[in-house]
Amino acid sequence: MTAAMISWGKGRRAAAAIGAVSLGLVTLSACEKPTDLATVTVGSTTVTAEATPGCNGDGKLLSKKQVETCITKNGGKTVTVQSGDKVRVGVAPEVAKSGWIVIGGGPVMREASHETYRSFDADTLFMQQNPQTGQTTYTRSVTLQVAELGKGQGPKTMWHFNLKQKD
Template sequence: MTAAFFRGKRRRAVAAAGAVTFGLLALSACDKPTPLATVTVGSTTVTSEAACYNDGDAIATKEAPGCLNEEGKAIKASMEDKVRLGVEPKVADEGWTIFINGAPVEPEPNKKTYRSIPASAFFSSGTGGFSEKARVSIVEAKSGKALGIWNFTLERSN
């Protein structure tokens, strides 16, 4: 009776060790999550992981335009609203720039975690008219190289 007790205990120990090993293997196969970027309009917030991110290294030059043209999560804003854009401190340390429909808005990267811009700036077409939606991208950059790209779609509400 004592021998059977030890065999059952050994079997449970081997099963527990196998479960732990399997759990560690499963976790090692997971991708590390990218930093998040956030867009807030009024009380509505949309958060997204990067469309392209290479764990702090530069994104390949040929990949960046494709990443920049992807549509992201949508959020609505009226012309009078303030659009608040935010990034994690890790992204702010490197510097980030806002792109509207693929064109940079600022000449120098921003080093703050938060930025507020009137929604009308996103919908202005440059020819005196206004568009119904805008593709908004946040680009983390260092030394002229893109490190991460986050995309959102800002839709105009009336």
């Protein structure tokens, strides 16, 4: 009788262990790889964000339609900036390896960067140039778009941050 109880106890433990391993594998298979993060720092304020929803190509170039939609998207985390501040934008090393650019009201970077961060003068980010008149005006807020580039220089991931001038 004792032998039967011992084997039954071992069987329950074995069944529990198999069940735990199976549940763990099911849970892991349901997980998605998190997107890389982009970070904006102004003074002592830092905000970090995952890719903007609908703007992550999972390692592939975004389609033309996705890019058009992503460029017009507003949203993202907001950072308050005052005149004279430096705005620092950082990306993960994997993003830096691919190359990345920052777009504000207009192109902020002329060429892709392979560094993990870049600094920008806040006043420059709020400048808007009218293409018809060539006049420069200043805006009170701007959506800063960070784009990871793929081969062919099209974006494969985009992040959005809102910069607002301090009153």
